[in-house]
Amino acid sequence: MEQQHTLHIVDGSSRARAEQAHLGFDIGHHCEVYADVDELIAAAPDRGVVIACDEEGRGSVAQVLRRLAYAGLWLPVVATSSDPRPGRVVAAIKAGALDYLRLPLQVERLAETVVRIAEEAEAYGIARRKMIDARNRLATLSPREREVLDWLAEGRSNKMIARELAISPRTVEIHRANMMSKLGAHHAAEAVRLRIEAHLDGVQASFA
Known part of the structure; x- marks a missing residue:
């Protein structure tokens, strides 16, 4: 049985948060939802994978990464968007996102991404701290x-x-x-x- 991980879902749309959380639960993970990065920082989680929206009007992954670094929270971040344009994908990866997933999320893709990134979360945190x-x-x-x-x-x-x-x-x-x-x-x-x-x-x- 695969290890359960915690997914921290950051999205300005309550419907999108609910859909992603439902999918996360379906593949055996625990999910926490946040309307914005302020709510995430207030919760101050020390483990898990952040799934953050990267669409105009609903948030920016680059902003999420900056805020997390400033708060000293070194969690791996995955960007999501219904329209992952090349420019936004490159900007998110440059900012430190470890992957970029298209919405609506696909079960297989999400499951593979979470397992891969969660296993490397400690190494990511160390590397991210060094980079900042x-x-x-x-x-x-x-x-x-x-x-x-x-x-x-x-x-x-x-x-x-x-x-x-x-x-x-x-x-x-x-x-x-x-x-x-x-x-x-x-x-x-x-x-x-x-x-x-x-x-x-x-x-x-x-x-x-």
Whole structure:
């Protein structure tokens, strides 16, 4: 028998919430429903999978993820929409959603997604915390310090970065030192690792 998981369903439509909860119960999981992310945060669940609507007028998954991170709730999030347009799907995945399901939900697809993601919830939480921490640190950098870090990640030396940015090697050293200090990095590899953990080069990978 498959393990029961808790589905936290966030949707501005009471009918949609009821339909999704009914389906979740049918496949053997416990469901909690919320009209918006504020209700979810007030409940402060420490486990489960969030199923969040990503449609105009009914909520944004990116907003849900931001709010959960701010509240220190590291739950895996799955986006849902009756019209999953490519742009919204990409935006949701970039924000940290682990999957994107079309409404109305299909039993097989939902069951597979919940089991896969729930099994990796702990790893997701750790990775998500690292990503948010890395992004917060990188946000403290000046544009020039960020450029130095980007070129450093490409394996460029100070002299090579100086040529790329049309500044002196000494100026690169100053920006590099400031960058390392702000990031709390003790060596270049640690600064580059933070940049990678921030997932700023493209769509965040699913933990499939």
